[in-house]
Amino acid sequence: MKSSDVIIQTTTKVVFFIIFLFAIHIFFAGHYTPGGGFVGGLLTASAIVLLLLAFDIRTVRKALPFNYTVIIAIGLLLALGTAAASILFNVPFFTHAYDYFNLPLFGETSLHSAMLFDLGVYLVVVGATMNIILSIGSDD
Numbered sequence: 001m002k003s004s005d006v007i008i009q010t011t012t013k014v015v016f017f018i019i020f021l022f023a024i025h026i027f028f029a030g031h032y033t034p035g036g037g038f039v040g041g042l043l044t045a046s047a048i049v050l051l052l053l054a055f056d057i058r059t060v061r062k063a064l065p066f067n068y069t070v071i072i073a074i075g076l077l078l079a080l081g082t083a084a085a086s087i088l089f090n091v092p093f094f095t096h097a098y099d100y101f102n103l104p105l106f107g108e109t110s111l112h113s114a115m116l117f118d119l120g121v122y123l124v125v126v127g128a129t130m131n132i133i134l135s136i137g138s139d140d
Helices: 003-029 037-054 057-063 068-088 114-137
Strands: 098-103 107-112
Touching: 003 037, 003 114, 037 057, 037 114, 068 114, 107 114
Parallel strands: none
Antiparallel strands: 098 107
16 A cells, blocks of 8 residues: 555545535435435445545445445335325325424424435435446456
8 A cells, every 4th residue: 555545545534424424414405405316316426436536446345335236226116106105195196295293303394205205316326326337447
């Protein structure tokens, strides 16, 4: 390991968590402001790509042992299931439900079924982006 690798890897460990926490913030803020599952997913994928640039693929796969194809499938099922659930309740397609809850530490908060749809989009974007990046960058 070169001495410059130590600096890049140490900085990456800190910056990864900053980008990831910002991606989670964008994901949760996306229902009321620009952002949501797509932008949060792209930010999460960029944080993982930063890890790939600082470390090798084997190290990142050991730290994050996810099958990104399965993540895409789970995201698609979640997004389509949330959108199609309106059929079960005899309301128009993509109709979402919401209610207000009093959560500890957060106070009165509205929770939406649209957040489950955004979670599906988030998982699809992370899975597809990482599949593309890993297929371009792998030696296989």
